[in-house]
Amino acid sequence: MPEPIIINEQQEELIHYPDKQWKHVILHNVMTDIMFGYIPLHWHHALQFMYVIKGELIVHISGSKHYLNAGDGIFINSNIIHEIAEQQPYTEYYCWNVELPHISQYVEFEYVDYILQHTQHIPYIVLRQSETKYEDILSFIKNAGQTYDQQSTHYQLTILNYYYNCLKWLYDYMGQHVNQQRYQFDYRIKHLITLMQQNYHHKITLTDLSEHIHMSKAETIKLFKKYVGYTPLSYLLNYRLEKSKEQLLLATYSVTEVAMNCGFATTSYFIKAFKAHYQETPKQFQLRQLNLR
Numbered sequence: 001m002p003e004p005i006i007i008n009e010q011q012e013e014l015i016h017y018p019d020k021q022w023k024h025v026i027l028h029n030v031m032t033d034i035m036f037g038y039i040p041l042h043w044h045h046a047l048q049f050m051y052v053i054k055g056e057l058i059v060h061i062s063g064s065k066h067y068l069n070a071g072d073g074i075f076i077n078s079n080i081i082h083e084i085a086e087q088q089p090y091t092e093y094y095c096w097n098v099e100l101p102h103i104s105q106y107v108e109f110e111y112v113d114y115i116l117q118h119t120q121h122i123p124y125i126v127l128r129q130s131e132t133k134y135e136d137i138l139s140f141i142k143n144a145g146q147t148y149d150q151q152s153t154h155y156q157l158t159i160l161n162y163y164y165n166c167l168k169w170l171y172d173y174m175g176q177h178v179n180q181q182r183y184q185f186d187y188r189i190k191h192l193i194t195l196m197q198q199n200y201h202h203k204i205t206l207t208d209l210s211e212h213i214h215m216s217k218a219e220t221i222k223l224f225k226k227y228v229g230y231t232p233l234s235y236l237l238n239y240r241l242e243k244s245k246e247q248l249l250l251a252t253y254s255v256t257e258v259a260m261n262c263g264f265a266t267t268s269y270f271i272k273a274f275k276a277h278y279q280e281t282p283k284q285f286q287l288r289q290l291n292l293r
Helices: 106-117 130-150 155-176 188-199 206-212 217-228 233-248 254-262 269-279 282-292
Strands: 024-030 037-042 047-054 056-061 066-069 073-076 080-084 090-097 126-128
Touching: 024 130, 024 155, 037 066, 037 233, 037 269, 047 056, 047 066, 047 130, 066 073, 073 130, 090 130, 106 155, 126 130, 130 155, 188 217, 188 233, 206 217, 206 233, 217 233, 233 254, 233 269, 233 282, 254 269, 269 282
Parallel strands: none
Antiparallel strands: 024 090, 037 080, 047 073, 047 090, 056 066, 056 080, 073 126
16 A cells, blocks of 8 residues: 555645654655545655656646656755646656754754755756766665665665765755756745635635735736746636545535535536546546446
């Protein structure tokens, strides 16, 4: 069974570390095994390294979409909002999460702190296998994932060796790219996402959202689209549709009840939006899922 991905009400991923004294975990994810084949917008304190084993991933980050093929990877700095989906069915990838060290871990803390200081300039790094400058770090991530899968004797020491090599690579890379365009993440985006996710079953208007962050409606749309890639109401609709699928899977609610529970004004609009998004009606989806059980 794959490890469940838990995201709290603030859309922060709650990473489960099997060893509480060793804050490393490398998930061997198959996107199809994750509900609906994608991981919604979220963030985490941990540093994250990803490596695509097979298939193709889409990473939506900082208002851009990056397509990662087998052999590609990405480094995501702490507290950077992102979304992960598969472009091809049964895409597999390693997701290596490393919690930030305590200040008492002096040497590691110094390196990681340097990386964190560059978050606004370098929130993430897309690692392409086609570019020789990324060969080493891609090899470190891939080998760490394989080592974690096997968990042979002293595997933690081997993974630590790969991790310190990754830190050294990042330290050198960031020292050479200090003049990159400054990345300004606006934390009002997190406030908007939290508001919508906590209240999606209620009526939410653009006026509600803009007043929540004390901006005009036009400015709210522009701000959200800059960092997320689509408008806040488009995000809200997508989120409601995903929540509707969860309720349809329970098979205890009618289509009308699901529509009302998920904040849709009418059942007809819910059916129309669902079919446009998933190419089947809510009832067809529900029946198809029941037949698969």
